[in-house]
Structures are given as C-alpha cells and as structure tokens.
Amino acid sequence: MHDIYELPGFRLDSGAVLDPARLAYRTYGELNATRTNAVLFPTWFAGDHTSNEWLIGPGKALDPREHFVIVPNLFGNGLSSSPSNTPAPHDAAGFPAITIRDNVRAQHRLVTEHLGVERLKLVLGCSMGALQTYQWAVSHPDMVERALPFCGAPRTSPHNAVFIESLRAALTLDAAFEGGRYRTPPLAGIRAFARVYAGWGFSQPFYWEEEYRRLGFASREEFVRGFWEANFIGQDANNLLAMLGTWQDADVSATPGLDGDIERALGSITARVVALPAERDLYFPPEDEVRAARHIPHGEVRVIPGIWGHMAGSGANPEDAAFIDAAVRDLLSAPVPAAGPAAGRRAETPARL
Template sequence: MIDCKIFDLGDVTLQSGATLRDAKLAYKTYGTLNADKSNVIVYPTWYSGQHYDNEWLIGEGMALDPQKYFIIIPNMFGNGLSSSPSNTPPPYNQARFPHVTFYDNVAVQHRLITEKFGIEKIALVIGWSMGAGQTYQWGVSYPEMVERIFPFCGSAKTSLHNIVFLEGVKVAIQTDEAWQGGWYKEQPNKGLRAVGRVYAGWGLSQAFYRERLYLQQGYSSLEDFLVAFWEGFFLRKDANNLLAMLWTWQNGNIGNTPGFDGNFEKALTAIKAKAIVMPGETDLYFPPEDNEYEVEYMPNAEFIVIPSVWGHFAGGGINPVDTQFIDRHIKELLDSKV
C-alpha cells in the first residue's frame, strides 16, 4: 500500500495536443498548513522517483521541517503513481501513453495547490534532477506565486550532451527483444539491467570510482555495486514508465512555456523568485557551467556549487556531507526576505 493521496484531474489536454482522460495526480503532504497559508513548500519528484524517495531531505531540525512547513510532494506523470503508462487504461496505455512536458506537470500541480488547498503563495519550490526542471518551470509559469526556488543538480533546459546520454538509456530498453515495441507482457529485464549499467557511468563521477567509495556503502566489489545497486535499482521500475519520463526529460526547456516562443533566455529573465541554483561540482548530466549560464539571466539568483565527488548523486541523499551542505543553504534561502 503506497502512502499517498490521489487528486482527480479529470480530462487534461497536454502541450502535445493529446487529452489524458480521467488523469490522476498522486501526492503526499508533510506537516500542517498554517492559518494564513504562508508556510508552503512544493517538492516535485525526479526521474523514476516517487514521493518517499524525496523524504531524506525532510525532518525535524532540517530546512524542510514538517513542524514548521507544509510540504507537498507531487508525483510526476509517468512515475507509476500519478497517471503513467503502467496504470492508464486503453487506449493511452503502455506504448500509447502521450508525451508530457514539465509545463504539463507543473500546470496540474498548480491545480492541486490552488483547487485542493486554496494556496495563493508558495514559500519555496525545490527539486533535484528532473525535480529541478519542474522547479524552474514553477518559477516561469507562476512568477507571482512562487517566492523562492532551489533547483539542485538539474537544469532549465536539457543540454545536447544530456540528450545523448538518455539515448543510451532508451536504446538499452528498446533493443531487448522482450520490449515488444512497448507492448510487453513481462518487463524487459535484460534491458532494465542494461539501463543500470549505462547509468552507473553517468550518475557518479570518475573520482567516485577512483576512490572506490562504493566500498564504504557496503558493496564488496565494483561488480557487486553494479549488480546490487544499479541493476537492482532499475529492475524495480516499469520500462514504459521510464521511457515516458525520459521523453519529458529530453524535451525539458522552459523556453517552450506558452508566451516565450522557445526563447530560453527570455523565460529565465521572467523568473522573479529569489533563487539558489546549486549544481554538483562533478555532475556529468548537469555540469555547473550550464547553471552558471542560467543564473546570468535570472534577476534574483545565486550560484553555489556542491563540492563533491558524488557526481549527480551529490543531490541524491546518499552522502551525509553533501546532504548537510544542501540543507544548510536551503535554510539560508528560507530565512531570507523576499
């Protein structure tokens, strides 16, 4: 039993032109909404992650303290809890699930926050990886509503290099004969294991492997780490769900928000929220220079790098030193006046 609630969206027309009928948005809340509804934090999920995968950053005494804030974690379309290839009835099931953008995700999250809770201001939107993409999108789509944003280890537009990496993930699934063009009866497990192997070289840095930090995590060898951590991670996922979210990731670009005509820089300048943009120093997906470029166009943003050899997973809640660094700066942003 998954501990989340479902917000019924009805029929949702997507940027792609498709209509997702009887759409569902799964979410979980932490803490209590205060009387003037001023203590709201929105914390979207990441690629393949579900709400409980975000909980490492929530806790008493931490920046995201449920004793102080009302924290809402909306599950992204495609993640298996909100509307996804794996849980949508025909005809938009499995391989026919429609393309969904960050804009689409944030539009329905906005409906949850306003229609369900009557919230007019958000103190902070925060997210890691694809959650960061949604964080930027919140800032562009609802600039008057969002007071602060904290995107970490993510970007406002998916780079060409990142798109190439994701092609490797996609083909790892699609070349498994069990995939059957997306109409499989059983998961294409060889493909999912291959995704784990592809990810292993990208999610963590060269220095992570050089220093054999996987041994400190309880793995007995490099091969043990590749099988037990990486293959095991993706064997728990649904292949079509992964491909649906992969499309969202590859097509991430706040410039495609209605009204900006694809102008990425113009969209960045429209973000009014006070921001800390935080890349990981050794992140191979989202290198710091991409965020540095973004911050040049954002009117109220600070650029702070996580000094870590943990690559993209400096923002994944695995390494306590990195977690403390992130948490400290979230506190600074929340304590700052807007």
C-alpha cells in the first residue's frame, strides 16, 4: 500500500520533462501539532518502502507513535516513475537519466508542498538512500536537523563505478535485451546481474564462514540462486539500468553552486551527521566515510562491526539491525547544532515546474 504524488511537467537535470513525474511514497505515524516530528527515509537500489519497514514500528527507533516517517520511493524502482510504468516517449529504453538531485527535488516538493513539513528532524537511508541523505543535507541545510547515512557515501567512488559497469554489462549483453526494447524479459542477463551482485553485497568472510546458513541456505549455490537471483528475477531490466545510472552519477559536489568541490559541499552541511559504514563493505568502505567526515562540521563516523558487508544495512542480521537502531536513537536524542551559515552557499532553491 502506498500513495502517489504527481508533479506535472517535472524537469530533470538532463533537461527532459516527465509530465507528470509520479513519486510513490508511504507515511507512518502522524505529523504532530508543531510539525517537528517528521523523519525522511528514502529507499535504496531495487527496494521499495517496505524494504525500510524493519526500522519502523512500535518499540523501534522510528516509532510511528512518536515520529512521522515519510518513505519516498526512488525513481526507477517500479513504483515511482520508471521505465516500466512511464508512457511513450519515455518508456523502456527511452526513459531519461535521473539524478540523485532529481529525486531529492521531487521529495522536497512532496514534503513541503504536499505534506506541509518545513523541518526534518532526521533524514536517513541505506546505500542509495544514503546518497539521497547526503544530497538532502547539502541541498537543504535549512531543513535537515540530523542526518544518518548508512552503508553509503556522499558520492560514488571510481571503484564503485567499476562495479556498476560490470552489472550493466552482465544485463545488457543478453541477446534478449534487444537494446532495451525486449519482447520477453532478459532472464539470462538478470541472473548474470544477480551473480555479479552476489560477490559484492557480502564480504569474503561471510562466504568463508558460510554465514548464509543463518539465512536458511544449505550451500553457496543455493544461496546465490535462492537469495540473489530470487531478489532480482522479478525486476524489470530497464528499471535496474535506470537506478544504476542514478547511483553511478551520484556526487554532492555536482550540486549547483559548488563547482565540483567535495570539501566545500561537505563543509556546507549544517546538520548533525552520524555516518554508519559497514566494516566489510566492498563498495562503500569505511575509509571513504572517515575522509568525508573530516569536512563535515558536525560529522561523526561509527563503523558497523561484522562480516555482513554492504548488506549490514538491510536489517536482515539482528546484530547489525540493533547497532543501526541504537545509532538512530542516539542521534534523535542529540541536540541540533546551533544555527549558522553554511560554508559558502545557500540552500538550493527548489524549481517550481
């Protein structure tokens, strides 16, 4: 169950126009009388709002009895505007490139114009949700009081981009793909895509120690088929490619007015930031977050310990879930930094399209 917010004539960074763009979202809890309890929790690659529900609920860090949790779905995920649900000429392979900034701009309009929220108590997200979290903190420092990106980074690294290229190649080399105008799903390409992902989503020790048995799989092959292939086989190939493009181009320093200066971009963040990289993450390693935090005025890094790698942020491992839940609670109870000017820039003015 979800709602749709339509944005007529929504112009993208690429110059293309979606008319309308459709932003799928779900809310949990109610906005309080003072409008001070809103939390924004964007989704990650190939997930939807239900993928975030492990952190939302009575007794959890994001308790809807206390917080108004807004979960917008990423463009390209099949619920928000995507190649699979957009009419011609932007259907299938004709779907335009979407940036993280496009997502954040649409979410900003949802939050402010539709839901009537002027301040966000917290923005948080995992992986591509973390990319959106950083972009929110840079684009709208006037709105974001706290930010908790986990298993992510403020921009996609060159090494991460190589991983994304391997996923793209695995998918598009299937003859059935037909340049994105496939008549039947390119299942061989999707299975190859899933197997590439399987080598990156978890760490080397995860496989050495056969940790997949905790998930109910008796062998590595059964795990790859039953976890990874099963996760992607029902996804639309063009949707996956659209989200890959968004991921690969993510970079907060590309925000208008920052001229590609990553240190300046991070220095402009006024929110209290607690970044949670996973100890064994192969494409968003802790070192990247430690470097980033040096330039964030109120930045802190807490490493999620363990061997689950990037998937530590999925909530599937109870120990990792408890670590993240505790960090969210700590940050929500922490004081908001004193108001002050951002380092060299103003909040982005949202386009009125």
